[in-house]
Amino acid sequence: MPAKVVIVGAGFAGLVAARELQTAGVGVEIFEARDRIGGRAWTEERMSHTLELGATWVHWMQPFVWTEIARYGQEIYPSPDYERAYWIADGQVREGAEADLDAALARPQAKIFEGSEEFFPYPHDPLHVLSADYDGPDDVPERFRAADHGSVLDALRDGTFSQEEIDVCDAYWSAGYNGYTATASPLMAKHWAALSDHRLSLLDEQTLKFKLRNGMRGLYENIAADLRCPIHLSSPVTAVEHDDDGVRLTLEDGSVREADAVIVTIPIGALRYVGFTPDLPAPMRKVVAEGTNSTGFKIWIKVEGHHNFIATAPTGSPIAMMKSEYFLDDGTTILVGFGPDHTTIDLHDTAHVQQVVHQWRPDLTVVDSDGHDWCADRWSGQTWATIKSGQFIEGWSTFHDTDTRLYFAGADIAKGWNGVVVDGAIETGITTARRVLRELGTRGVKSAAAAQ
Structure with a gap:
């Protein structure tokens, strides 16, 4: 049976992770709490002009977002x-x-x-x-x-x-x-x-300094268009059960999805609305309880x-x-x-x-x-993730260490441009998806050998 991965969140991290997994032949399903894709990137017509309500600026020295700009033929212009x-x-x-x-x-x-x-x-x-x-x-x-x-x-x-x-x-x-x-x-x-x-x-x-002529939607809509997997909008996930063999998601409407692994991409500020079984490790819980510096x-x-x-x-x-x-x-x-x-x-x-x-x-x-x-939005609980005193060492990096089929991605936990720009979200979408592929492959081989 081919592996299946569920992704919580249809922002840049979730969309890019889905594309990476899909390319490798893994089945993917995305669940997004909002009625739109993009996460904290949101291009909309306001005040008689196209405005970015969230992420705005990009640059050629941000390697991950610049790759997407080149991939989809987008153009930039200066403030x-x-x-x-x-x-x-x-x-x-x-x-x-x-x-x-x-x-x-x-x-x-x-x-x-x-x-x-x-x-x-x-x-x-x-x-x-x-x-x-x-x-x-x-x-x-x-x-x-x-x-x-x-x-x-x-x-x-x-x-x-x-x-x-x-x-x-x-x-x-x-x-x-x-x-x-x-x-x-x-x-x-x-x-x-x-x-x-x-x-x-x-x-x-x-x-x-530099913005996209077609807005951030010129990227996130193009990435979504490359996906063959379902993206379920207005579908908040309220609970995640996880162990060494797989995961079980419970949605707000009571429905349940099972899969081989889950990648949770929602912001740190919204993690308190998801129940994890077993509970998250103490260092992660501490960061969730403290919140980031983004108020x-x-x-x-x-x-x-x-x-x-x-x-x-x-x-x-x-x-x-x-x-x-x-x-x-x-x-x-x-x-x-x-x-x-x-x-x-x-x-x-x-x-x-x-x-x-x-x-x-x-x-x-x-x-x-x-x-x-x-910050008042239940599905984000913060703006871009910035770091409180003491959290650079004991904060975002704690979400990189998981020992079950539960994984995390998102700009909040990026190694490069952590929090502030889309580059970090794309970085973690790629790296987390590749980690899932490696670990599912290893476990798959072991399971097949055990079955024989």
Whole structure:
């Protein structure tokens, strides 16, 4: 009998894993809780324009997503360069060119990135310095472990950095971690630096510069079109029984599916809604109970007139970073914004959004705002996965170690671009599917031999 694998979640990780398994001749079935595919990538028409409610930016130095862009003939184009910059520092609004804001960030960001080269000699093997293969300086593993604790801004608290430098970095990483900097592991920022050749300009380019002309749906819809397996939408999985021989899924409607293995691709923030028998190991349960550092939001804001700028504000402002993205023919501009706490703003309350925008630009008139509250969404429970203090070493990597027919995949547990971009989801879809194939093949041979 051919092997059968069930996949929980039809985001990039689930779709890519299904394609990989299908190519190897394995039977696949996908169960998705939402009424659509894509997961935390969601391209939709809002505010008279095509917008990304979730994942947005891509880059040719993200190897896995770039392969898919080439495979499906998609094209990229840049977000605008900014004519003006506004940043709140030490309680005052500063104004200048984009280069002035970059200059304010340069020295403190270099301090935050300090150690990235020795900590991450192989950026796609982020825990290498803790492995038996590491042969570098003896003190690096100990310093690496220490760097997983405290705040991403702790490096700036030695008295040599101005309040302006601290505030612009606070704003930058409040947006980047999409959560509070006070609880953010310093190692994640250093890892992002390593994935960007230790250059802030390249990090900015990889995470905020280039978008897909056809949107993220130009990828996830093409991948889905290559699948021959069924994708069951509006089909939440509530329970997973697993052992050495196979798995048994229970859906919300009470129906049951059995298979040789399961790949669970749902975000860490939604795992608490699935019952596992036997229960997940203690390290995994700890991460699920703690959640990630992703407590924030992404918002789209339409304002009257064409305005080309970037604006930042430190902890205390609902929106930490806001920047121009689209200039519409009707004379309006669509801005995109990020903040650390989804409870501090109503994404659809234009009057409240107007008040926040006015802290930088009192002359702007907000005519609309939109977005999706991923943290309040039962099927995600977070935005992109960023890492709390202590979780870089004892967090995402715990989901790589399973000893039954239960497997995990998803951007949250990627080794490369963990959490923040689609690249990590595709990475784990491939690598987890290949692991399943290896282990099912081995077990299949043993079972056949035993039967003889």
